[in-house]
Amino acid sequence: MKRLTLLLLCSVSYYVSNAQVITGIWEGVLEVQNTKLPLVFKIHKKGSLYVSTMDSPAQGAKDIPVDTTLVKGEVITFSIKNAGISYEGKVKNDSLISGAFKQSGAVLPLNLLKKKIKNKE
Numbered sequence: 566m567k568r569l570t571l572l573l574l575c576s577v578s579y580y581v582s583n584a585q586v587i588t589g590i591w592e593g594v595l596e597v598q599n600t601k602l603p604l605v606f607k608i609h610k611k612g613s614l615y616v617s618t619m620d621s622p623a624q625g626a627k628d629i630p631v632d633t634t635l636v637k638g639e640v641i642t643f644s645i646k647n648a649g650i651s652y653e654g655k656v657k658n659d660s661l662i663s664g665a666f667k668q669s670g671a672v673l674p675l676n677l678l679k680k681k682i683k684n685k686e
Contacts (some may be wrong), residue, residue, distance in 0.1 A: 579629075586659040587615070587636055595666055604666075606643065606677060608634060617643060619650075660673035 588608050595602040605620040607628075615634040620627045633644040643652040654664020654677065656686060668677040 587641060587656060589682075591662060592679040592680055593675045593677040595673055595675055596672075597673065604675070605680075606631070619643070619645065 576589045588610055593604050595604060600677040601621050602624070603622050604617070606617055607620070608615055608617045610616070615636055619629045619631055620635040629645060629648075632646045633641045633642065635642045639656045641652075641654050641656060641664075644650065647680065648657065649668055651667045652661040652664055652675065654675070662677040663684040664675055664677070666673045
């Protein structure tokens with residue numbers, strides 16, 4: 566019984582700590598036909614669900630709603646259905662997600678780095 570309680574406690578603490586790592590602002594750069602296209606994903610938690618938006622600053626697009634944001638263990642998945650966009654990445658540590666961006670049949674590598682928030686002092 567003690568082992569079961571310990572196992573459950575460890576499992577819950579893993580998911581709680583993972584939730585703290587994944588929320589925030591994540592930035593990356595897609596390289597498309599020798600053009601660099603910065604992307605920004607803003608992830609926060611709403612109740613038990615993750616909610617996100619995507620920005621494409623070079624295209625003047627801001628706060629594009631992400632239809633689905635799923636986090637399963639170390640894997641995060643985004644999808645924006647009306648644009649045919651999906652992203653799947655693996656959380657490597659609290660500041661890097663390594664994955665692939667997919668749109669219109671193209672699959673491009675995209676690493677996301679967590680933006681550090683500066684303290685206002």
